Amino acid sequence: MNKTIRNSLAVVLVLMVATTSAETTRYISDELKVPVRRGATTKHKIIRFLQSGTAVVVLENSGDFSRVRTPNGQEGWVSTSDLMANPSARAQLARAGERVDSLKTQRNELREEIRNQKAIIAEQQQANEQLVGENQQLAQQLESLQKTAARPVQLEKENRTLTQDLESAQQRIAVLTKENQRLEDVSIREWFLVGGGVSIGSLILGLIITRIPWRRRKDDWGGY
Numbered sequence: 193m194n195k196t197i198r199n200s201l202a203v204v205l206v207l208m209v210a211t212t213s214a215e216t217t218r219y220i221s222d223e224l225k226v227p228v229r230r231g232a233t234t235k236h237k238i239i240r241f242l243q244s245g246t247a248v249v250v251l252e253n254s255g256d257f258s259r260v261r262t263p264n265g266q267e268g269w270v271s272t273s274d275l276m277a278n279p280s281a282r283a284q285l286a287r288a289g290e291r292v293d294s295l296k297t298q299r300n301e302l303r304e305e306i307r308n309q310k311a312i313i314a315e316q317q318q319a320n321e322q323l324v325g326e327n328q329q330l331a332q333q334l335e336s337l338q339k340t341a342a343r344p345v346q347l348e349k350e351n352r353t354l355t356q357d358l359e360s361a362q363q364r365i366a367v368l369t370k371e372n373q374r375l376e377d378v379s380i381r382e383w384f385l386v387g388g389g390v391s392i393g394s395l396i397l398g399l400i401i402t403r404i405p406w407r408r409r410k411d412d413w414g415g416y
Contacts, residue, residue, distance in 0.1 A: 228268035
């Protein structure tokens, strides 16, 4: 029993491998429409028509017919003579035309994109030039501000120097004022001493004069 099952499985596997290896891609011939039938004879019912250039997968061959699978997964039989290894010239031409149309569309889109990019670049260049001008103006303003800012610093430095000079002058004035006061005090004392000396001298001189015996001269009339 087991041996029979194994043999059956082997046969199924061989059939599956044979069927898989038999699958090839073929293309519908230049006929406008090729009928797909339920069986491998012209007597079988037509289930659909395939347009020229349609790619189908050949599952098996039986006489003049081949069982195929369509792109949407439907299976049926078509005449083997209606199949070609390569797409038909008509189909290739149609595909080439579609490809050309697609390339034209892409070309137009690229041209439009190039125009847009050029416009963007022009705007960016204009904005860049404007920024360069603004940058130059800002640089000039910055230079002016730096000069203006440097002036108070210079003034502050000069103010500190003048303040120091003023303090030195004030200190010098204070010293001179004290010296002048001292000289005035000395002068006052000297004048006081001189005045005192003069007063004492006058007093002494007065005393001396009062003690001198003065003789009167005899006048012309004999009187004294």
